[in-house]
Amino acid sequence: MGGYKIAVLPGDGIGPEVVAEAVKVLGVVGKKFGHTFDLRYADFGGAAIDSSGSPFPPETEITCMNADAVLFGAVGGPKWDSLDPAIRPEKGLLALRKAAGAFANLRPAKLFPELADACYLRPDIVANGIDIMVVRELIGDVYFGEPSGIEVRDGERVGFSNMIYREHEIRRVARVAFETAMKRNKKLCSVDKANVLAVSRLWREVVTEVSKEYPEVELSYMYVDNAAMQLVRNPAAFDVIVTGNLFGDILSDEAAAITGSIGMLPSASVGGPDTPGLYEPVHGSAPDIAGQNLANPVATILSLAMLLRYSLGLAAEADAVEAAVADVLAAGYRTGDIFREGMKRVGCSEMGQLIADRV
Amino acid sequence: MGGYKIAVLPGDGIGPEVVAEAVKVLGVVGKKFGHTFDLRYADFGGAAIDSSGSPFPPETEITCMNADAVLFGAVGGPKWDSLDPAIRPEKGLLALRKAAGAFANLRPAKLFPELADACYLRPDIVANGIDIMVVRELIGDVYFGEPSGIEVRDGERVGFSNMIYREHEIRRVARVAFETAMKRNKKLCSVDKANVLAVSRLWREVVTEVSKEYPEVELSYMYVDNAAMQLVRNPAAFDVIVTGNLFGDILSDEAAAITGSIGMLPSASVGGPDTPGLYEPVHGSAPDIAGQNLANPVATILSLAMLLRYSLGLAAEADAVEAAVADVLAAGYRTGDIFREGMKRVGCSEMGQLIADRV
Ligand SMILES: CC(C)[C@H](C(=O)O)[C@@H](O)C(=O)O
Numbered sequence: 269m270g271g272y273k274i275a276v277l278p279g280d281g282i283g284p285e286v287v288a289e290a291v292k293v294l295g296v297v298g299k300k301f302g303h304t305f306d307l308r309y310a311d312f313g314g315a316a317i318d319s320s321g322s323p324f325p326p327e328t329e330i331t332c333m334n335a336d337a338v339l340f341g342a343v344g345g346p347k348w349d350s351l352d353p354a355i356r357p358e359k360g361l362l363a364l365r366k367a368a369g370a371f372a373n374l375r376p377a378k379l380f381p382e383l384a385d386a387c388y389l390r391p392d393i394v395a396n397g398i399d400i401m402v403v404r405e406l407i408g409d410v411y412f413g414e415p416s417g418i419e420v421r422d423g424e425r426v427g428f429s430n431m432i433y434r435e436h437e438i439r440r441v442a443r444v445a446f447e448t449a450m451k452r453n454k455k456l457c458s459v460d461k462a463n464v465l466a467v468s469r470l471w472r473e474v475v476t477e478v479s480k481e482y483p484e485v486e487l488s489y490m491y492v493d494n495a496a497m498q499l500v501r502n503p504a505a506f507d508v509i510v511t512g513n514l515f516g517d518i519l520s521d522e523a524a525a526i527t528g529s530i531g532m533l534p535s536a537s538v539g540g541p542d543t544p545g546l547y548e549p550v551h552g553s554a555p556d557i558a559g560q561n562l563a564n565p566v567a568t569i570l571s572l573a574m575l576l577r578y579s580l581g582l583a584a585e586a587d588a589v590e591a592a593v594a595d596v597l598a599a600g601y602r603t604g605d606i607f608r609e610g611m612k613r614v615g616c617s618e619m620g621q622l623i624a625d626r627v
Numbered sequence: 628m629g630g631y632k633i634a635v636l637p638g639d640g641i642g643p644e645v646v647a648e649a650v651k652v653l654g655v656v657g658k659k660f661g662h663t664f665d666l667r668y669a670d671f672g673g674a675a676i677d678s679s680g681s682p683f684p685p686e687t688e689i690t691c692m693n694a695d696a697v698l699f700g701a702v703g704g705p706k707w708d709s710l711d712p713a714i715r716p717e718k719g720l721l722a723l724r725k726a727a728g729a730f731a732n733l734r735p736a737k738l739f740p741e742l743a744d745a746c747y748l749r750p751d752i753v754a755n756g757i758d759i760m761v762v763r764e765l766i767g768d769v770y771f772g773e774p775s776g777i778e779v780r781d782g783e784r785v786g787f788s789n790m791i792y793r794e795h796e797i798r799r800v801a802r803v804a805f806e807t808a809m810k811r812n813k814k815l816c817s818v819d820k821a822n823v824l825a826v827s828r829l830w831r832e833v834v835t836e837v838s839k840e841y842p843e844v845e846l847s848y849m850y851v852d853n854a855a856m857q858l859v860r861n862p863a864a865f866d867v868i869v870t871g872n873l874f875g876d877i878l879s880d881e882a883a884a885i886t887g888s889i890g891m892l893p894s895a896s897v898g899g900p901d902t903p904g905l906y907e908p909v910h911g912s913a914p915d916i917a918g919q920n921l922a923n924p925v926a927t928i929l930s931l932a933m934l935l936r937y938s939l940g941l942a943a944e945a946d947a948v949e950a951a952v953a954d955v956l957a958a959g960y961r962t963g964d965i966f967r968e969g970m971k972r973v974g975c976s977e978m979g980q981l982i983a984d985r986v
Pocket residue numbers: 358361362517822823852
């Protein structure tokens with residue numbers, strides 16, 4: 269029994285709806301297990317731009333930094349797409365990740381057996397299952413590298429962004445990946461483009477050095493282009509993947525897409541011991557279906573389970589949430605994105621309630 | 628009727644076998660259409676490292692630059708993987724592309740109707756067909772950007788590679804992409820990461836400028852992570868994709884993989900009017916099956932068709948080669964990689980002969 273501070277950032281598009289359902293579930297967890305969750309809502313993303321001119325205002329940063337963990341929905345939408353990049357919703361997300369020191373982004377791409385027919389791959393490939401954990405470095409690489417900009421040189425515009433990694437940045441995320449592999453099937457695949465890029469050669473060198481500390485983990489290397497292929501051809505061959513920020517952005521989305529259940533996939537971004545972990549669904553803000561009770565809240569509810577497990581150390585509570593999700597799926601309830609003939613179609617809030625009822 | 632000089636670079640692994648079959652087909656094209664093809668073989672890749680210490684020796688460069696077009700197989704293999712990156716087989720490939728000024732890499736990802744069951748995607752998605760042309764910029768971006776290296780700074784190693792594009796580099800490949808779209812379904816999707824990267828913002832700006840010259844082409848933009856998803860979810864939505872070197876490397880391999888027929892896919896890399904075009908299969912050197920008459924020569928034979936069409940302007944000859952390939956597939960002949968029950972299994976040289984016989 270304990271009291272926990274959680275910063276809640278609903279964000280844009282379907283963000284507020286799916287976060288509301290996760291909060292509903294959290295309420296039940298609190299009652300059932302006797303915890304107090306002190307929720308502190310803050311503006312973020314497009315919503316914050318509208319109210320204060322910045323996607324990640326100082327008050328939001330303070331709220332987040334004082335919390336044990338941050339739960340958020342999604343950011344962005346056409347309304348803010350034409351804004352100066354420096355104050356776009358995405359900038360807020362990057363600033364939040366950086367402020368929280370959240371260098372390791374854990375993105376599971378898992379096929380739920382009940383949703384196997386939603387998978388985009390051929391049934392004989394699906395039959396082997398998909399259960400991949402992508403560990404993506406989150407606060408380095410070309411996302412934050414300097415110099416970066418657009419300049420006129422020799423009479424023409426030149427755009428440049430620096431793909432850069434420091435040894436310690438690679439080492440710390442590699443450790444998280446090896447630790448993750450130790451808790452799973454002890455297979456780690458490090459993805460880079462070391463046949464072309466200097467930055468990737470350092471990546472590979474440092475990962476190889478860290479591997480000495482984990483002799484039980486079977487380490488392999490793959491070029492990013494080949495990884496993009498193998499995810500389609502034989503996803504069952506992967507256990508844990510570790511890679512840089514940009515390659516991780518692409519490959520984790522590809523891996524999520526093949527499961528066919530992007531509305532189901534959570535993510536955790538964790539960093540140092542003194543900074544809050546960030547928890548968010550893998551999907552985006554889906555402005556086209558926002559406010560219509562159509563969104564699938566499961567990814568956010570499973571993100572909440574990760575929050576309970578990783579940031580608060582509440583494993584039994586996390587298990588209860590995950591089991592409730594599995595129950596509801598087994599009982600045939602589906603939001604529109606995963607609906608199939610013969611199943612029971614429900615809206616976002618009904619789905620949240622069904623899960624909350626089963627915790 | 629004419630005489631043409633073609634540089635032939637068999638390269639490593641299965642390269643020599645598949646190139647031999649393309650040469651067989653070219654011989655028949657020459658006889659049937661009354662052309663003289665003057666073939667000039669040159670060492671390249673690992674084979675060249677072994678014979679001369681460099682993956683792209685000066686004599687090979689001269690041979691290529693004096694040719695009307697270059698046909699090559701594949702490079703690389705475990706034998707050369709531990710070499711200093713500066714003299715690895717891949718370096719030769721990059722140097723050849725640069726020397727030839729081959730800034731536009733055309734990579735079709737097409738589902739052959741006869742091979743629809745080899746496709747890795749769900750049958751209901753395959754039913755919509757896949758016919759995508761990826762136009763990848765090939766001699767810029769982080770592949771060639773400076774500064775690049777590994778250095779010690781503040782007591783730790785730092786690896787960096789510069790993702791950089793100049794206006795004219797974007798403009799020229801964008802034009803090729805728009806021209807390509809004009810000959811197809813007039814839909815172009817430009818892929819970047821403009822919500823995060825300065826270099827991508829310039830990319831998007833310049834592509835938008837070029838689009839004014841092609842009012843008939845419907846231009847859309849997509850972030851690279853989303854493109855990696857949409858290729859799996861709805862590949863039929865794409866016609867032509869234009870993107871930078873790195874994103875193109877990843878997405879064209881993903882697009883090729885979903886067709887399930889990577890042994891079937893050709894590519895062309897073209898540049899200025901005075902430099903030779905380069906033609907190569909999309910697949911790699913497959914050292915594990917090299918020298919066993921198991922490789923699929925179709926990708927190289929279709930690369931030859933692209934060579935005839937784009938570099939030599941021999942459209943009827945290219946059509947004849949493509950029709951011969953379609954005939955052989957329709958007749959049920961398959962190499963091991965695309966073999967299915969009920970088909971006739973053949974080796975690399977038989978496949979080449981069957982196609983040559985039907986030209
Ligand atoms: C919105 C964008 C900045 C972000 C990223 O690229 O990291 C998103 O794609 C993600 O993967 O969380």
